[in-house]
Amino acid sequence: VDYHRVTEEAAEGIALALVSSGCNWIVLRRLQRGEVADWLLRGSNGALVALEVSGLDAPDNGRRLREKLAQVHKARFDVKAACLVVLAKPQASLSLQEGDV
Amino acid sequence: VELESLYEKVSDAIFTAEGLEATGAPGAAEAYREVSRLEEQIAKLFPVGDTEGDLARRGAVRAALNAGDLKRADELQERYASDARATKDFRQQLEALWAEALPGSALLAHASHLADTFAFSALRIELMAA
Numbered sequence: 001v002d003y004h005r006v007t008e009e010a011a012e013g014i015a016l017a018l019v020s021s022g023c024n025w026i027v028l029r030r031l032q033r034g035e036v037a038d039w040l041l042r043g044s045n046g047a048l049v050a051l052e053v054s055g056l057d058a059p060d061n062g063r064r065l066r067e068k069l070a071q072v073h074k075a076r077f078d079v080k081a082a083c084l085v086v087l088a089k090p091q092a093s094l095s096l097q098e099g100d101v
Numbered sequence: 102v103e104l105e106s107l108y109e110k111v112s113d114a115i116f117t118a119e120g121l122e123a124t125g126a127p128g129a130a131e132a133y134r135e136v137s138r139l140e141e142q143i144a145k146l147f148p149v150g151d152t153e154g155d156l157a158r159r160g161a162v163r164a165a166l167n168a169g170d171l172k173r174a175d176e177l178q179e180r181y182a183s184d185a186r187a188t189k190d191f192r193q194q195l196e197a198l199w200a201e202a203l204p205g206s207a208l209l210a211h212a213s214h215l216a217d218t219f220a221f222s223a224l225r226i227e228l229m230a231a
Contacts, residue, residue, distance in 0.1 A: 005123060028153075030112035032136070032160050032167075033119055034201055040156070048152060076152060 011055025011085035012038065018083065025049055036075040047078035057088045104146055111139040111160075118167070133168035137161050141177065149186040155194075162195055166202035174199075 016039065019025045025041040028048075037050035052072040054064050068082035118132035140160035147154025158181045165174035182192045 002123060005120070029108035030115045031156070032115050032163055034163055034198075035156070035159070040153070 007055040007057065007087060008053075010087060011083075012053045014085045015051070015053040015083035019049075019051065019081070025051075037072050037077075037080070040077070043079060049079040049081055050075035050077040052080075052082045053085070054082070055085045055087055057086075059086050104143065107139060107143050107146075111136060111143060114139055118164070122167070130168045130170075133164045134170060134173075137164035137168060137170070137173065137177075140164055144181075149181070149184045149191070150188065155191055158191075159194060159198065163198050163202065166198060 016027055019041065020027065024044040028040045028042055030039055031037055031050075037052045039051040039053065041049040041051055043049050050072055052068045054068050056064055062084075065082055065084040068084065069080075072080040072082050114132065114136045118129060118136050121127075121129035121132050137160075140157045143157035144154055144161055147157065149155070149158075158177075162174050162177045162181070165171075165177060178195045178198075181187060182195055
């Protein structure tokens with residue numbers, strides 16, 4: 001299994017579901033690698049939206065999202081958007097047994 | 102409806118081609134040829150200068166290059182660039198695809214092939230004139 005590809009595909013699925021339900025954007029098509037975005041969508045007002053999607057295992061303080069926004073900014077579409085999906089939720093567990101602390 | 106269907110097909114075809122290429126599996130070249138054919142069909146539905154149409158025209162050339170079909174990429178680029186409505190910016194975008202897709206040596210080899218072809222054509226014209 002190509003772990004990187006699995007992460008990207010999972011991120012794409014979540015991102016498309018998010019913009020579809022949250023923004024009412026309609027997915028038109030996938031773009032080839034080398035274009036400045038991953039997907040072309042149509043907004044509810046008819047605008048063409050270029051969407052770049054990225055997936056991460058852990059939060060990075062928005063660095064990747066800023067990079068992707070800068071990348072998609074070069075696109076010649078009405079709206080340029082980037083979506084970052086963080087797949088692994090940070091979790092800390094602390095368990096104490098009886099005893100003095 | 103036709104565009105919707107083509108968009109669905111090209112999305113699937115891109116997914117397949119890039120997946121095969123990433124894993125080194127056989128069939129990537131043929132998959133990219135299919136992407137190029139679909140992009141060409143999409144391009145026919147839009148005039149030159151239209152955002153979606155120009156995206157498809159770039160896509161047709163890009164996929165032909167990824168398939169290693171330089172002849173087809175050259176023909177498509179020539180056709181799209183020679184359209185009177187094509188802007189200088191769009192022509193430059195098409196030219197840039199070659200540099201992106203081909204390493205320097207392959208680009209030189211292609212340029213050499215074109216130069217040979219041109220020289221042969223010029224020679225033939227001269228012979229016919231004589």
